[in-house]
Amino acid sequence: MKFYDDILGLIGNTPLVRINNITRQLKIKAPIYAKMESLNPGYSVKDRIGISMIDWAEREGVLKKGGTIIEATSGNTGIGLALVAAVRGYKCIFVLTEKASTEKVRYLKGLGADIVVCPAAAKPGTPDHYVSTAKRISEETPNSFYPDQYNHPENPAAHYRTTGPEIWNDTEGKITHFVASIGTGGTISGTSRYLKEMNPDIKIIGADPYGSIFKTYKESGRVPEATPYLVEGIGQNLPVGNADLGIIDEIINITDRESFDMARQLARKEGIFSGGSAGTIFAGALKVAKDLDENSLIVFIVCDTGEHYLSKFYSDEWMKEKLLLEPQRITGSLIAQTKNADAPQNLISVGPDDTVGEALEKMNQNGVTQIPVLEDHRSVGSIRESGLLAKLLADRDLIDAKVSDVMDKSFPVLDSDASLVEIKSKLQKNPAVLIEDFKRITAIITRSDVLDIQR
Numbered sequence: 001m002k003f004y005d006d007i008l009g010l011i012g013n014t015p016l017v018r019i020n021n022i023t024r025q026l027k028i029k030a031p032i033y034a035k036m037e038s039l040n041p042g043y044s045v046k047d048r049i050g051i052s053m054i055d056w057a058e059r060e061g062v063l064k065k066g067g068t069i070i071e072a073t074s075g076n077t078g079i080g081l082a083l084v085a086a087v088r089g090y091k092c093i094f095v096l097t098e099k100a101s102t103e104k105v106r107y108l109k110g111l112g113a114d115i116v117v118c119p120a121a122a123k124p125g126t127p128d129h130y131v132s133t134a135k136r137i138s139e140e141t142p143n144s145f146y147p148d149q150y151n152h153p154e155n156p157a158a159h160y161r162t163t164g165p166e167i168w169n170d171t172e173g174k175i176t177h178f179v180a181s182i183g184t185g186g187t188i189s190g191t192s193r194y195l196k197e198m199n200p201d202i203k204i205i206g207a208d209p210y211g212s213i214f215k216t217y218k219e220s221g222r223v224p225e226a227t228p229y230l231v232e233g234i235g236q237n238l239p240v241g242n243a244d245l246g247i248i249d250e251i252i253n254i255t256d257r258e259s260f261d262m263a264r265q266l267a268r269k270e271g272i273f274s275g276g277s278a279g280t281i282f283a284g285a286l287k288v289a290k291d292l293d294e295n296s297l298i299v300f301i302v303c304d305t306g307e308h309y310l311s312k313f314y315s316d317e318w319m320k321e322k323l324l325l326e327p328q329r330i331t332g333s334l335i336a337q338t339k340n341a342d343a344p345q346n347l348i349s350v351g352p353d354d355t356v357g358e359a360l361e362k363m364n365q366n367g368v369t370q371i372p373v374l375e376d377h378r379s380v381g382s383i384r385e386s387g388l389l390a391k392l393l394a395d396r397d398l399i400d401a402k403v404s405d406v407m408d409k410s411f412p413v414l415d416s417d418a419s420l421v422e423i424k425s426k427l428q429k430n431p432a433v434l435i436e437d438f439k440r441i442t443a444i445i446t447r448s449d450v451l452d453i454q455r
């Protein structure tokens, strides 16, 4: 029989996968390989440190039978710890910030963990900060283990023992550049220590979000004021014990837009469905690669899976709300589905046989100044308040006339996957366009709906 004793046997030994289509399109000569940490049983690089920190705690007698593991985590370390806890019978309490995706929170609950959520804006050292909260809960809980992934030596040590040798062996020692992010710093510090011991010429590149402190801190020794960014799990607002910046040759800052765009491209063009931090790192790898030739060999980390972010940057609606969606993906139906909350969410329309008075009342009630006239779900005309009021001024009796007697021509009708460019071009000459789905008018898009997505 071929089997594993338990799920923990699947941790590590993740494969390298070559990037093909994106590099070809960009005419990049240096081969780039993805280290597929998303293929760990908890779908992230953090499975490696979950088991190594718990093994340490058991060896040291810190964690005893029936004990509780308490940790501050952006989610993935929690998943790595929870897998071990499930197999070995420990309880878990994880403290997250509001920034953690719903998917990760549900996943952790699914693995049996209790969750505490802290405000993302809480400053380090204040009682509401997720790290202070985790510390406090661990002090109050008997027979508990607080791994503290930011400082625990078993975090980088796990990567020194496993991730580094795997990359060295799988590339047959040919790796020239290693690109990773810096969250706790465990991955980059431990892996790089091993790689530099094997070949000190290997270049280590840290990819870090704009807003995080690491680049300025490494280059000047000064800790700048951090600013918010959207990528999860990486970057910091204070220096971290496990982040050995001395071993990193260069830190490259990457925007949220580039990170999410690159992660989405990895999915669409390579079939590698990753989290946002892999997008940050891949963006960094591409910047490094453009000046290298085929004699170089770049390895970058795919830290976790895209499934943790289905409701975030893999959602066009979320990307549009954050003003990050590529313009070519903004379609008529997306604009219609994600209208500003002040705009009516359902299509308001009148029939040709309704009276002008009824049409005016409907427009008033819904706070709109133009509505389509629909018959059998098709557009036959439009009512525009300004034109109608002018007609009423001239002839008060028109209030009882039929809509079909006074209506203007129909707004242009576009298919639901019409592009933003097409919609904008129609809105140059028309106050609104209608969106048609399977031959039924389903929505109206006004000039202000389009202005809303271009703030």
Ligand SMILES: Cc1ncc(COP(=O)(O)O)c(C=O)c1O
Binding pocket: 045, 046, 074, 075, 076, 077, 181, 182, 183, 184, 185, 186, 187, 188, 232, 233, 234, 275, 277, 278, 303, 304
């Ligand atoms: C999604 C994701 N990417 C990258 C990292 C960074 O790894 P490390 O903490 O080893 O620096 C983390 C850490 O939490 C993470 O959750």
